[in-house]
Amino acid sequence: MSADGRTVVGRVVSPLLVGRDEEMARLVAAVRRPPAVAVVTGEAGIGKTRLVAEMAARPELAGRRILAGTCRRIREPFPLGPIVEALRDTGPALAEAGLSRVAGALRPLLPELEDVLPPAPQPLGDRLAERHRIFRGLAEVCAALGPAVLVVEDAHWADGQTLEFLDYLLSAPPPALSVVVTYRGEDAGPDLRLVSARPAAEVTRERIELAPLDVARTRELAQAILEADRITDELAAYLCERGSGVPLAVQELLALLRQRGTLAWRHGRWARRTVAELDVPVRVRDSVLERVARLSDGARAVAEAAAVLMTGVPQSVLLDAARGGTPDGLDEAVESGLIAERGGGFGFRHVLAAQAVYEEIPAARRRDLHGRAADAVRHLDRVPLGVLAHHLRESGRVREWVDVAVRAAEQAMELRDDxxxxxxxxxxxxxAELGPVRRAELTVRLGEAAFELLHVPDLRPVFARALDADLPRRLRAELRFRLGLHLDSVGLDPHEKWATVRESVEDLDGRPDLAAWAMLALGMPTEPTGLAVAERARWMDRAVATVPRIEEPAQRQFVLGKAAMARLITGDPRWTGLRDRLRAAPAEIDSRRANAFYSLGLAAGYAGHHELARDSLRTALSIGTEVDPTGGIAYRSRAGLLLVSYLRGEWDGLADAAPEVLDGLSDRTERMFAEAVAACLDVATGSRPDAVARLREVGAMAMPGDGMLLGIIVEAWLRPATANGEAAAALADTAAHVELWESRGMWAVGVRAVPALVGAMIAADRTGAARELTARYTARLDGLDAPLAGCALPYARGLLAAAEDGGGRRAAAEFATAARAYDGLPAPYEAARVREHAAGALRGVDAPAASALLAEAAAAFGALGAHRDLDRAAGTARRWGIDVGARPAARRGPRGYGGALSPREREVAELAATGLTNRDIAGRLFVSPKTVEKHLASALRKLGLRSRAALAAHLAEGPDAATG
Structure with a gap:
């Protein structure tokens, strides 16, 4: 007892780390081998924080900067909170770091570093791009700090952006950085578990799960706390059993036993008085509550206020929040071991203890304490809006809560924490009860935030409640437009979606950016709006007319790109004017500009403007890579380039590139292009028996939305079916695909499949239907901009002529016209097939010319690797008694390089040897970091090396060093 009668607990926390020698050794060893990631898991109170704190003080880590941040249970509208906390005091270390402009993006997050950060770069106008630039800036700062350990504690409470950043960081970490993450295993979601499960290959990985202490370790812990050489076996067993081996619970039990005076010093060791007197509940709750009950009124008031505040706060805030709390009471609470001071703030030593006290406070007093806490935190230099909103809500001060929560939400959206x-x-x-206009305005903001998220609930009831009121015309229009976007993003009721967008568009005159967006949605031929072709065209024209009123240049470019896409795939010659306006627009690094060129390039590829397609998609990729090398637009551009390479006959290495692109695409729709390329190649090479089945799957993905891809799929589907005598069934299976692109006016892209359709119809004894189809497309395409029409229609007419007796020369002339047009695109695969047909048509009338055409076709098939077609042409040649040369070795799939490096492995190895990270290499080669990791690991294995340093030394030996 103290002189004033208070109970003094004495030491509460062990001065030594007990029972964790092995875990500490593993943790230190991992951290000393950067780049590294170590995960420390275990239940609440098991000692994760203590282990990490002891690690930071180890002499082996001297010279390494410790950057520590903690995830909070009550979140602030401030993304990346623990990362910001870890970095905000690093200004002196960064003063001479020479940070790039990218690091200037951190100014809103880290105002404490404004003296050392570069000027803020220009906004990108895209949330994902902005977020990626912030990630790049944070990674650069981490790298600039040299040898360091980034500690993120309680990651089970981490916000989504913190987890995304850790995933980004660990995919290509700074070489001198180690990352330590702690979390409760039982509270960890799958996203958190994945962060630590898939770092880059060069990252040292360690996972440490802290188990409960056994009796022997519990004895050591108790003896250290009691400063005793020995406790009885019975007391050790009791503490282990009642505390379940959890160090926090053991500490609480000992503190309570000492407060009760039920520990006895007997025969030179501590013992319990009697079992009956010491019926202490298991674990923490009752122990903590009994200790609080033994405090004076002033100290108990401080403890209750600390439990309500939940996080550490300055002394003045804690005392202001404590009804009846005094400085003496705070001193007593600290002496009791319940409250601790850390970094100038006071709070419970452990969140479990705070929670136990909080749950015991009567509801009325709890509301009062929340109100006092709200008033107290307002006096902080930087008012934590999330904490303030929480306390106001819990105190029942609804109007104030709404105002602060909305301010917090606005702050979060400004910082991209959607x-x-x-x-x-x-x-x-x-x-909250809100006025109609206020509710509608906040629902619009909710819709904006939801649009940026991957997973959101059905918000239709929220929108319906807002719309069920008399609202200003423009506000109602924006509300309905946001509802339409929500329905689209979550895949709900397409009919309601389009009706909602259509109803909103006329009243969005005050928001030309949104109005044009709505008009694009209604006019785009790829969207299943149910509108007639002419009405779609009118909406697209209106969207283009709205462009001059849009303030943001990047948004104007986005609209121009989408409108150019619509006009290209419908053959509207006015697309060239939109292309020219887009090219002349400011060359901003913005994902919307990248998206504009992506749309232009993709549509150009489908329509047969192959050169424009490649150039535009390369531009999109260049911009997208600058915005975010691993982001959606960059990978979509890569997928589009795969498709254009297929159409242009640039097949070498394409089969290996498709999986690399697929690796970076998660969305099912985005994967269509790469999946289609892989399936079409399989059909041409004959390397997979399920190739047509794969085409069916891709075709199902493209229905009923993106009809542009269907012409390519139908063409590749029908050719083998016709050859196998299954033309009628295949025509029936693809009829819905044909009807879709025709009903939306996409004749300019659908004509690509007309030769295959005509060939299948002739094979199915439907020559009349084939003639009608050819005539229909000829009439529909008259006057349109459709390069494919000049190829596909003469090809189709040639097939019809060849099916007639005596039509060989006429067929050959049509085929020759088609072949020249295909050469001009270029489209060598189609040109080769046409020449093969021309050879068949001329065989009876000009055998030498037929043989020359067949040999030319066979050579083209061989150069492409189209072995199914080459086998067919070679079989024809044998029947004709001519030699078309030996079949070249198959190029489908990875080549066998034995112990030597493949060209891609050599490329990756040479870049890695220069010190580039996996992410850097991925950006240069337009592949995913995972693909780089795979090739680098393979190269190291083949060369018998274990590190990048050894690889650099090996390659430095000479140009032949990478051959194995």
Whole structure:
């Protein structure tokens, strides 16, 4: 007892780390081998924080900077909170770092570093791009700090952006950085587990799961706390059993036993008085509550206020929040071991203890304490809006809560923390009474935040409640437009979606950016709006007319690109004017500009403008890579380039490139292009028996939305079916695909499949239908810009002529016209097939010319690697008694390089040897970091090396060093 009668607990926390020698050794060893990631897991109170704290003080880590941040249970509308906390005091170390302009993007997050950060770069106008640039800036700062350990504690409470950043960082970490992440295993979601499960190959990995202490370790812990050489076996067993081997629970039990005076010093060791007197509950809750009950009124008030505040706060804030709390009471709470001071703030030593106290406070007093806490935190230099909103809500001060929560949501959206903005706004809209206009405005903001998220609930009831009121015309229009976007993004009721967008567009005159967006949606031929072709065209024209009123250059470019796409795939010659306007626009690094060139390039490829397609998609890839090398637009551009390479006959290495692109695409729709390329190659090479089945799957993905791809799929589907005598069934299976692109006016891209359709119809004894189809496309395409029409229609007419008796020369002339047109695109695969048909048509009238055409076709098939077609042409040649040369070795799939490096492995190895990270290499080679990791690991294995340093030394030996 102290002189004033208070109970003094004495030491509460062990001065030594007990029972974790092996875990500490593993942790230190991992951290000393950067780049590294170490994960420390275990239940609450098991000692994760203590282990990491002891690690930071180890002499083996001297010279390494410790950067520590903790995830909070009560979140702020401030993304990347623990990362910001870890870096905000690093200004002196960064003063001479020479950071790039990218690091200037961190100014809104780290105002404490404004003196050392470069000027803020120009906004990108795209949330994902902005986020990626922030990730790049944070990674650069981490690298600039030299040897360092980034500690992220309690990651089970991490916000989504923190997890995304850790995933980004660990895919290509700075070479001198180690990352330590702690979390409760039982509370960890799959996203958190994945972060630590898939770092780059060069990253040292360690996972440490802290188990409960056994009796022997519990004895050591108790003896250290009691400063005793020995405790009885019975007391050690009791503490282990009652505390379940959890160090926090053991500490609490010992503190309570000492407060009760039920520990006895007997025969030179500590013992319990009697079992009956010491019926202490298991674990923490009752122990903590009994200790709090033994405090004076002033100290108990401080403890209750600390439990309500939940996080550490300055002394003045804690005392202001504590009803009846005094400085003496705070001193007593600290002496009791319940409250601790860390970094100038006071709070419970452990969140479990705070929670136990909080749950015991009567509801009325709890509301009062929340109100006092709200008033107290307002006096902080930087008011934590999330904490303030939480306390206001719990105190019942609804009007104030709404105002602060909305401010917090706005702050979150400014900082691109859309998930936190959504959470705050969703709570306000669901639980607060709001005026009609205010509710509608906040619902619009909720829709904006939801649009940026991957997974959101069905918000139709929230929108319906807002719309069920008399609202200003423009506000109602924007509300309905946001509802339409929500329905689209979550795949709900397409009919309601398009009706909603159509109803909104006329009243969006005050928001030309949104109006043009809505018009694009209604006019785009690829969208299943149910509108007639002429009406779609009118909406697209209106969208183009709206462009001059849009303020943001990048948004204007986005609209121009989408409108150019619509006009290209419908053969509207006015697309060239939109292309020229897009090319002349400011060359901003913005994902919307990248998307514009992507749309232009993709549509150009489908329409047969192959050169324009490649150039535009390369531009999109260049911009997209600058915005985010691993982002969606960059990978979509790569997928588009795969498709254009297939159409242009640039097949060498294409089969290996498709999986690399697929590796970076998660969305099912985005994967269509790469999947289609792989399946079409399989059909041509004959390397997979399920190739047509794969085409069916891709075709199902493209229905009923993106009809542009269907012409390519139908063409590749029908050719083998016709050859196998299954033309009638294949025509029936593809009829819906043909009807889709025709009903939307996409004749300019659908004509690609007309030769295959005509050939199948002739094989199915439907020559009349084949003639009608050819005539229909000829009439529909008259006057349109459709390069494929000059190829496909003479090809189709040649097939019809060849089916007639005596039509050989006429067929050959049509085929010759088609072949020259295909050569001009270029489209060598189609040109080779046409020449093969021309050879068949001329065989009876000009055998030498027929033989020359067949040999030319066979050579083209061989150069492409189209072995199914080459085998067919070679079989014809044998029957004709001519030699078309030996079949070249198959090029489908990875070549066998034995112990030597493949060209791609050599390329990756040479770049890695220069010190580039996997992410850097991925950006240069337009592949995913995972693909780089795979090739690098293979190269190291073949060369018998274990590190990048050894690889650099090996390659430095000479130009032949990488051959194995």
């Amino acid at each position: 998930a936190e903005a959504f959470r705050l706004l969703d709570g306000v809209l669901r639980d």
